[in-house]
Amino acid sequence: MTCTVVVGGFFGDEGKGKIIAYIAKKDNVTIAARGGVGPNAGHTFAFEDKTYKVRMLPSAILNPNTQLMVGAGVLINSQVLKNEIESFNTRGRTFVDYNCAIITQEHIDKDLSNDHLKSKVGTTGTGTGPANADRVMRIASLARDTKELSPYVVDVSEKLNDAIDKNKNVLLEGTQGTYLSLYHGGYPYVTSKDVTASAICSDVGIGPKKVDEVLVVFKSYVTRVGGGPLDGELDKEEAKKRGWLEFGSVTGRERRSAPFNFELARKSIRLNSGTQLAITKLDVLFPDCSGKNNFNSLSREAKEFIGNIESQTNLPVVYIGTGRDLNSIIDRRSN
Ligand code: IMP
Numbered sequence: 001m002t003c004t005v006v007v008g009g010f011f012g013d014e015g016k017g018k019i020i021a022y023i024a025k026k027d028n029v030t031i032a033a034r035g036g037v038g039p040n041a042g043h044t045f046a047f048e049d050k051t052y053k054v055r056m057l058p059s060a061i062l063n064p065n066t067q068l069m070v071g072a073g074v075l076i077n078s079q080v081l082k083n084e085i086e087s088f089n090t091r092g093r094t095f096v097d098y099n100c101a102i103i104t105q106e107h108i109d110k111d112l113s114n115d116h117l118k119s120k121v122g123t124t125g126t127g128t129g130p131a132n133a134d135r136v137m138r139i140a141s142l143a144r145d146t147k148e149l150s151p152y153v154v155d156v157s158e159k160l161n162d163a164i165d166k167n168k169n170v171l172l173e174g175t176q177g178t179y180l181s182l183y184h185g186g187y188p189y190v191t192s193k194d195v196t197a198s199a200i201c202s203d204v205g206i207g208p209k210k211v212d213e214v215l216v217v218f219k220s221y222v223t224r225v226g227g228g229p230l231d232g233e234l235d236k237e238e239a240k241k242r243g244w245l246e247f248g249s250v251t252g253r254e255r256r257s258a259p260f261n262f263e264l265a266r267k268s269i270r271l272n273s274g275t276q277l278a279i280t281k282l283d284v285l286f287p288d289c290s291g292k293n294n295f296n297s298l299s300r301e302a303k304e305f306i307g308n309i310e311s312q313t314n315l316p317v318v319y320i321g322t323g324r325d326l327n328s329i330i331d332r333r334s335n
């Protein structure tokens with residue numbers, strides 16, 4: 001029974017949502033708790049021809065036995081949260097910490113109209129930066145003061161620590177990616193908080209000794225939305241040709257792309273103290289891997305790509321994404 005933190009190793013959009021949705025469904029996960037900034041992150045996954053996108057709930061919604069929690073460090077957009085609880089029918093198993101701070105329309109307007117945030121940093125415009133600023137000024141309102149959230153409010157830290165003490169499986173879901181961290185990313189082209197594994201633990205109220213595994217998720221290539229440097233960036237035509245041109249799930253903006261970056265990967269593993277890796281979208285680099293579930297059936301080139309990541313990082317690649325659907329995954333715990 002394990003407590004696993006899942007974090008993005010690059011600039012977000014590594015495919016954490018799919019990996020978390022898979023683990024939650026496959027393992028008997030008692031609680032999945034979301035850390036990170038808030039509704040600026042959209043986690044997407046597909047199962048049986050249906051696409052799911054969550055901006056507030058953890059990506060573990062497909063296991064009806066998993067309790068879904070939002071940690072104290074996370075900002076809540078009440079409307080987005082309520083819509084997700086409704087559309088995914090998760091009432092009764094969704095809880096938010098009483099200390100979560102609330103995003104208001106004013107925060108959103110500020111995020112969208114502030115030239116520095118909008119044009120230079122290129123934020124998602126979801127109000128998270130201004131809301132965290134108010135939180136630091138200690139003038140934000142919290143979930144405990146918000147009447148419409150009262151059915152969901154609990155002490156998330158207490159629930160998680162209880163579950164861990166009872167030897168249950170617990171998943172802590174990070175959002176964004178290591179290089180969007182306010183402290184460890186390329187300031188000012190970063191988000192409004194630290195988002196490394198330690199921060200995710202702090203967000204949900206788990207101390208460092210309670211964590212068994214830190215799963216760092218990398219995509220087979222690097223993408224980034226918004227401003228800031230991206231080493232080895234491809235021009236749009238080349239990105240399109242390689243099938244790497246993606247669009248942001250919250251903002252619809254074009255993602256910039258570059259080849260897998262080992263230097264960034266190693267540093268990110270250090271910042272997060274990673275113990276295992278997931279590599280997503282291998283099928284985009286190697287189309288013949290599409291939908292495969294068994295490592296042995298991969299092409300030689302694809303195996304070499306994974307082997308090279310393992311030898312350069314000294315960590316095992318435990319999950320490999322081979323397509324959009326949850327079932328398009330190689331789970332190396334089982335094969
Ligand atoms: P903010 O988090 O909306 O303030 O945006 C700050 C920077 O982080 C911008 O470059 C955003 O594009 C980026 N960002 C924030 N959240 C995500 C995410 O979940 N995925 C990818 N980029 C993100």
Ligand code: MG
Pocket residue numbers: 012013041042043044249250
């Ligand atoms: Mg995303």
